[in-house]
Amino acid sequence: MIEVKKLSKSFQKHQVLKDVDLTVKKGSIYGLIGANGSGKTTLIKHLMGIYKQDAGEVFINNEKVFENNDIKKSIGYIPDELYYFPMYSMKNMASFYKKIYPNWNEERYINMVHTFELDENRRINKLSKGMQRQVAFILTLSTMPEVMILDEPIDGLDPLMRKKVWKYIVEDVAERDVSVLISSHNLKELESICDYVGILNRGQMLIERDLDELKSDVHKIQVVYKTEIPEEITKDVNVLHQEKRGTVYLFIVKGEQKEIVSKFNKYNPMILDILPLTLEEIFIYELGGVGYEIQNVIF
Numbered sequence: 001m002i003e004v005k006k007l008s009k010s011f012q013k014h015q016v017l018k019d020v021d022l023t024v025k026k027g028s029i030y031g032l033i034g035a036n037g038s039g040k041t042t043l044i045k046h047l048m049g050i051y052k053q054d055a056g057e058v059f060i061n062n063e064k065v066f067e068n069n070d071i072k073k074s075i076g077y078i079p080d081e082l083y084y085f086p087m088y089s090m091k092n093m094a095s096f097y098k099k100i101y102p103n104w105n106e107e108r109y110i111n112m113v114h115t116f117e118l119d120e121n122r123r124i125n126k127l128s129k130g131m132q133r134q135v136a137f138i139l140t141l142s143t144m145p146e147v148m149i150l151d152e153p154i155d156g157l158d159p160l161m162r163k164k165v166w167k168y169i170v171e172d173v174a175e176r177d178v179s180v181l182i183s184s185h186n187l188k189e190l191e192s193i194c195d196y197v198g199i200l201n202r203g204q205m206l207i208e209r210d211l212d213e214l215k216s217d218v219h220k221i222q223v224v225y226k227t228e229i230p231e232e233i234t235k236d237v238n239v240l241h242q243e244k245r246g247t248v249y250l251f252i253v254k255g256e257q258k259e260i261v262s263k264f265n266k267y268n269p270m271i272l273d274i275l276p277l278t279l280e281e282i283f284i285y286e287l288g289g290v291g292y293e294i295q296n297v298i299f
């Protein structure tokens with residue numbers, strides 16, 4: 001389990017994180033999303049005890065993580081920028097990991113090397129970017145972590161490799177109750193595997209929710225009225241975004257679906273459709289609601 005309470009951090013005078021709360025339950029996958037520079041990597045570096053917070057607390061499995069080497073051994077961390085010892089092959093790295101990580105699983109390591117079809121004797125820094133990512137997954141998953149923290153983990157992986165990687169992660173969550181936090185800009189893939197989502201905005205947690213709940217709270221409504229749209233509607237409902245395409249109005253609205261539909265129906269629309277929203281759309285419209293320029297974004 002990962003728990004962050006009221007975490008704040010500044011670099012010089014620049015406040016990067018402000019009162020951030022975050023909880024990743026045991027056996028769940030949490031997608032951390034946010035615009036560039038919103039503070040995701042900085043938050044993750046606190047989860048790994050790389051940075052010390054100015055205020056607040058960070059717990060992994062109920063223990064403080066900063067300067068706690070034992071708890072760090074139970075975390076599988078894949079950073080956005082990978083680092084390997086310059087002359088090392090994957091086999092050399094595996095021997096090194098074996099000495100450090102008490103739960104190292106040699107059988108899993110051998111199986112994964114086989115599944116990913118990598119030559120464990122090649123020097124890692126001679127491998128392609130995607131292959132180096134595969135090495136990171138093989139080594140990390142072979143440590144049998146209780147918690148996984150993955151910063152842009154699939155960056156550079158081809159679709160087949162991504163599928164393989166997600167399969168391992170989902171199995172670990174189901175079978176070993178691993179808690180996983182993934183930071184990624186690939187919202188389509190996050191949507192297919194995450195249970196929870198946190199949207200970080202300018203260093204503050206904008207929304208932290210169960211993904212299904214989040215999706216049931218924002219709606220895309222396409223509506224046509226005989227004449228111009230009655231002005232009262234936009235006052236009646238919580239509109240995140242609105243646009244007109246010919247005679248069709250498109251609304252992105254927050255709130256309870258039944259209630260919203262009944263408000264639109266009050267003015268006898270000729271057509272009223274409710275369309276599903278993707279996580280990517282929710283993300284963009286929520287950011288639009290807090291002042292990001294989204295007028296020229298086309299879906």
Ligand SMILES: Nc1ncnc2c1ncn2[C@@H]1O[C@H](COP(=O)(O)OP(=O)(O)OP(=O)(O)O)[C@@H](O)[C@H]1O
Nearest residue numbers: 011012014016034035036037038039040041042043
């Ligand atoms: N060591 C540091 N010293 C000073 N400023 C920093 C440091 N690390 C990060 N920052 C600043 O903190 C802010 C958040 O950066 P961070 O890397 O956490 O964002 P991010 O959400 O991971 O972004 P991206 O999606 O682009 O990777 C940025 O303004 C960045 O310049």
